[in-house]
Amino acid sequence: MKYIDSFRDNRLAQKLAAAIRQEVQGARPAGQPFRFMEFCGGHTHAIFRFGLPDLLPPEIKMIHGPGCPVCVLPMAKIDAAIGLAQRYPLTLCTYGDMMRVPGGQRLSLLKAKAAGADVRMVLSPHDALMLAKDNPEREVVFFAIGFETTTPPTAVIVKQAQALGLKNFSVFCNHVLTPPALKWLLDASGSGEDGVPPLDGFVGPSHVSAIIGTRPYEIAATGYGKPVVITGFEPLDVLQAILMLVRQVKAGRAVVENEYARAVTAEGNVKAQALMAEVFDFRDTFEWRGLGWIPHSALKLKDVYAAFDAEKRFALEPSAAKENPACQCPAILRGAKSPEECKLFGTVCTPENPIGACMVSSEGGCAAWYSYGRRKKS
Amino acid sequence: MTNRFERSLDIKNGRVDMTHGSGGRAMAQLIDQLFAKAFDNPALAEGNDQARLAIPAAGRLAFSTDSYVISPLFFAGGNIGSLAVHGTVNDVALSGAKPLWLSAGFILEEGFPLADLECIVTSMAKAAQDCGVQIVTGDTKVVEKGKADGVFINTAGVGLIEAGVDLSVHNIRAGDAIIISGTLGDHGVAVMAQREGLVFDEPVLSDSAGLNGLIEAMLASGVTLHALRDPTRGGLATSLNEMAQAAGVGMRLDEAAIPVRAAVRGVCEILGLDPLYIANEGKLIAFCPAQQAGKLLAVMRGHVHGHEAAIIGEVVEDDHAFVEMTTTLGGHRMVDWLAGEQLPRIC
Numbered sequence: 020m021k022y023i024d025s026f027r028d029n030r031l032a033q034k035l036a037a038a039i040r041q042e043v044q045g046a047r048p049a050g051q052p053f054r055f056m057e058f059c060g061g062h063t064h065a066i067f068r069f070g071l072p073d074l075l076p077p078e079i080k081m082i083h084g085p086g087c088p089v090c091v092l093p094m095a096k097i098d099a100a101i102g103l104a105q106r107y108p109l110t111l112c113t114y115g116d117m118m119r120v121p122g123g124q125r126l127s128l129l130k131a132k133a134a135g136a137d138v139r140m141v142l143s144p145h146d147a148l149m150l151a152k153d154n155p156e157r158e159v160v161f162f163a164i165g166f167e168t169t170t171p172p173t174a175v176i177v178k179q180a181q182a183l184g185l186k187n188f189s190v191f192c193n194h195v196l197t198p199p200a201l202k203w204l205l206d207a208s209g210s211g212e213d214g215v216p217p218l219d220g221f222v223g224p225s226h227v228s229a230i231i232g233t234r235p236y237e238i239a240a241t242g243y244g245k246p247v248v249i250t251g252f253e254p255l256d257v258l259q260a261i262l263m264l265v266r267q268v269k270a271g272r273a274v275v276e277n278e279y280a281r282a283v284t285a286e287g288n289v290k291a292q293a294l295m296a297e298v299f300d301f302r303d304t305f306e307w308r309g310l311g312w313i314p315h316s317a318l319k320l321k322d323v324y325a326a327f328d329a330e331k332r333f334a335l336e337p338s339a340a341k342e343n344p345a346c347q348c349p350a351i352l353r354g355a356k357s358p359e360e361c362k363l364f365g366t367v368c369t370p371e372n373p374i375g376a377c378m379v380s381s382e383g384g385c386a387a388w389y390s391y392g393r394r395k396k397s
Numbered sequence: 398m399t400n401r402f403e404r405s406l407d408i409k410n411g412r413v414d415m416t417h418g419s420g421g422r423a424m425a426q427l428i429d430q431l432f433a434k435a436f437d438n439p440a441l442a443e444g445n446d447q448a449r450l451a452i453p454a455a456g457r458l459a460f461s462t463d464s465y466v467i468s469p470l471f472f473a474g475g476n477i478g479s480l481a482v483h484g485t486v487n488d489v490a491l492s493g494a495k496p497l498w499l500s501a502g503f504i505l506e507e508g509f510p511l512a513d514l515e516c517i518v519t520s521m522a523k524a525a526q527d528c529g530v531q532i533v534t535g536d537t538k539v540v541e542k543g544k545a546d547g548v549f550i551n552t553a554g555v556g557l558i559e560a561g562v563d564l565s566v567h568n569i570r571a572g573d574a575i576i577i578s579g580t581l582g583d584h585g586v587a588v589m590a591q592r593e594g595l596v597f598d599e600p601v602l603s604d605s606a607g608l609n610g611l612i613e614a615m616l617a618s619g620v621t622l623h624a625l626r627d628p629t630r631g632g633l634a635t636s637l638n639e640m641a642q643a644a645g646v647g648m649r650l651d652e653a654a655i656p657v658r659a660a661v662r663g664v665c666e667i668l669g670l671d672p673l674y675i676a677n678e679g680k681l682i683a684f685c686p687a688q689q690a691g692k693l694l695a696v697m698r699g700h701v702h703g704h705e706a707a708i709i710g711e712v713v714e715d716d717h718a719f720v721e722m723t724t725t726l727g728g729h730r731m732v733d734w735l736a737g738e739q740l741p742r743i744c
């Protein structure tokens with residue numbers, strides 16, 4: 020695995036860290052650090068897993084964004100999925116990390132499974148499709164979640180289900196889109212009127228960008244004057260991106276740079292985009308856990324695929340799920356607060372018993388801080 | 398054994414049916430022609446409902462039990478049978494005991510092919526022989542199709558701890574070295590790969606192995622061994638957290654020193670897993686005073702099950718009992734308890 024190792028070289032990391040330290044020295048008055056957000060949970064995870072905060076100078080403050088698919092899914096949707104699995108004689112398939120997340124009644128798909136619902140973990144949507152094909156007497160629903168990376172595979176199975184003429188397969192579509200959320204964050208962080216200094220730039224998604232390309236981020240640079248550096252999930256990628264962001268800010272530039280050219284192009288994966296456009300429509304609006312309702316930020320199946328749309332085939336129960344008012348995720352996701360400023364952090368809210376969006380997966384800011392970083396403060 | 402049965406067991410094409418657990422002739426035949434034949438030893442041959450055993454020397458007994466429900470039953474590097482022997486032998490041996498006897502309880506699912514059962518039983522017999530233990534008593538139950546998953550096995554083991562041997566988590570002290578006997582994550586990844594149909598250039602084999610030989614060599618080395626533990630379910634991270642908590646100490650690891658096979662790392666990258674949390678079935682963690690660690694390491698490396706052993710960290714004073722790690726990049730992070738995402742039915 021030489022390939023991996025070359026992105027985790029200690030000496031290179033130290034060199035990059037030294038370069039960052041040099042760049043930030045004296046660049047800003049004390050107490051006014053550069054504030055960069057990494058949008059993706061994958062980056063958050065890499066930052067903590069490799070202990071990058073130790074390598075970064077105090078002049079750099081990383082804010083952990085909402086880019087974790089299971090984190091941003093509202094509890095109402097989890098309740099809807101649990102309701103499907105409990106009220107209908109069907110098999111509900113989903114990704115493993117979705118199964119642990121508690122919904123409104125503190126019930127998760129894992130617990131519903133233990134109580135008798137037929138819930139199965141799949142590694143890919145294709146597994147769900149095959150289950151339906153091999154068991155024509157069994158109704159199978161794929162609980163689809165995720166950003167643009169997991170969307171094309173869902174589009175593929177919908178088309179395949181149609182080609183196979185399956186009558187027992189549908190998708191509960193909860194795919195969300197990165198650019199609208201990024202725009203929301205830019206709007207929310209821009210003014211500084213709540214005493215929270217605005218963000219200085221973004222570490223942009225890697226895998227998502229491989230699909231959508233770099234163009235959708237231009238608005239951050241041109242419309243809001245914020246630099247974006249798209250980068251990979253390897254720790255050296257992240258350090259390099261931070262260095263590039265500092266250099267842009269210092270030079271008064273704001274452009275979209277692509278550190279991840281080994282996988283990302285300006286256009287992205289045109290085929291995958293076409294596939295998504297063929298199968299999905301925008302939703303008018305969609306609720307993001309921790310952020311709220313964001314217009315045109317999620318996808319639903321097109322009417323021509325209604326036969327495979329679980330929302331049309333089954334009556335989904337409305338959920339009365341409410342977020343715990345003490346949860347500070349909305350503030351944390353905007354960079355206004357850090358996890359330890361939440362009263363529930365580490366006491367009521369832990370990875371075993373997550374209360375808010377930022378704790379439900381190891382990619383969430385609170386969970387990463389709890390599992391990898393809390394030593395510092397205790 | 399003379400043939401008491403009119404027709405011998407059709408192992409090639411036969412399947413387990415309900416009569417094999419009924420207590421009647423079919424069950425007696427299965428026991429005779431499969432289990433007793435494979436496990437053959439004097440205590441078993443007596444044919445009593447219990448094994449009668451002479452304790453060979455003075456000392457304390459170590460006694461342990463474990464149930465095996467792994468899926469798939471056969472995986473690269475072993476099967477449920479060899480695993481059921483190695484796992485319990487190791488649980489006994491990690492106390493410093495010499496494992497002597499095992500029991501074996503089988504829960505068979507109706508319809509399970511006898512050929513597969515024979516293969517499993519043969520591996521158990523071979524594993525027991527390799528470890529120098531005897532399977533001296535057993536039990537067989539059959540449940541209806543759909544009520545089990547092929548075969549489940551329970552083994553219990555008894556071993557003898559010689560006078561003067563005292564391994565316990567409570568012996569661990571600040572200043573101890575933490576040594577691992579080899580690469581991490583091989584078992585979990587081998588099983589996972591099998592389940593998901595992942596193919597590698599170089600197959601990842603389960604590390605399932607009896608460690609009593611290695612432990613015997615370590616005890617004989619004269620080094621002051623403080624404690625041993627096998628990082629099975631939950632992996633190294635879970636074992637170290639349990640031990641840190643029990644001993645009231647902290648642990649500091651050096652990521653660069655922790656041996657992980659390249660293929661295992663690759664799979665972990667793809668599946669989003671951390672090798673520190675993945676199950677091992679043929680590895681142990683050893684604690685000894687740092688000054689003696691070099692000597693212990695040399696002894697371990699001289700053994701077939703310890704040739705990739707490495708010193709991976711040290712025990713420190715820490716009221717929080719935190720396990721922390723210096724990452725390969727020179728940063729620091731906690732190595733916390735596992736939260737959720739485990740690989741199910743890995744042993």
Ligand code: SF4
Pocket residue numbers: 345346347348351358361362363364365368369373374375376377378379385
């Ligand atoms: S610690 Fe829990 S409750 Fe507090 S902000 Fe984070 S996720 Fe919300």
